[in-house]
Amino acid sequence: MGKVISNERVSEQVYLLKVERNDECRMGQFYMLRAWGNYPLLSRPISIFNKSDEGIEFLIQVVGEGTELLAALRPGDPVTLEGPFGNGFPETQGRVALIGGGIGIAPLYYCAQQIPNADIYLGFSKEPYLLDRFSSVAGNLYTNVGGYIVDDVDFHQYDTILTCGPHGMMRAVQTKQQTTGCLSRVYVSLENRMACGIGACLVCSVSCVDRRKKACTDGPVFAAEEVLFHD
Known part of the structure; x- marks a missing residue:
């Protein structure tokens, strides 16, 4: 309480x-x-x-x-x-980019507190918010309103990329990693529905390349190449 x-x-x-x-x-x-x-x-x-x-x-x-x-x-x-709950984001190496879309920007502020000089990319469908808070902890802050924030990121500039956002944005991150051939370590934080938070109910099941996993206990953070995104 x-x-x-x-x-x-x-x-x-x-x-x-x-x-x-x-x-x-x-x-x-x-x-x-x-x-x-x-x-x-x-x-x-x-x-x-x-x-x-x-x-x-x-x-x-x-x-x-x-x-x-x-x-x-x-x-x-x-x-x-x-x-x-959850495993959270791993320790980062080298140059870091944080990419958030919509309410998916939420976990990235605490990330930026732990990762000095990370570049932050935030996408909003309408009015942006909390930019003053993010600006105070960012190496550089980039925003996109009404467009696709993933398009604004050059994956080749970064060693580690941490992302959180809607399903479509996470899939776009994965696709960009695959098609650009970048060597960045890319991680996605999934916004799956959850009922218990401790892995008992299976509501938050995630399709992965080797087996189905649970967003609450195996994640919510996964390596981008590990997840199978379905339409």
Whole structure:
């Protein structure tokens, strides 16, 4: 259980929630959050946006009943957090690019805190948000509104590329890695639906080249070449 410190609206249907919590976390991990009783039935998986001595921040996009309730939280309200879960992003080497699309930008801010001078590429369909926060931790910050942020990245310039975004963007990252013949280590963080967060329910199953894996326990981060993206 945690207590809400703040809950700020940063864009249309997007909120930055800060909760009192002092856990050891790794970049790319997530929590299961809930702020209600028996309904909705399931907690919501939310990646770590940032961790400080004060608490943990989560970037929340309102897409249904659960996230609507999280967005309505006020300072002092209780919220249940289970986690942190997942393997998260690996240690990086050399020049690093962070690529995020939409609400998939969420885990990249904490990554940038851990990786000095990483270049950050953020794609938005509409109004961009939190650019001042990202600019403060980026080597260089590039944004694209209404287009395809993956097109703006020269994969050959980087040794490691960490990405998170919608299914189509992750597939585009994988395709660009394959077609350009770059030697970068490329990792994708998948935004699969989850029910339990601990690998028991199989809701977050991921098709991989060797077998089916679980986004919650095997991931949510995978090497880009490992995943089989289906239409």
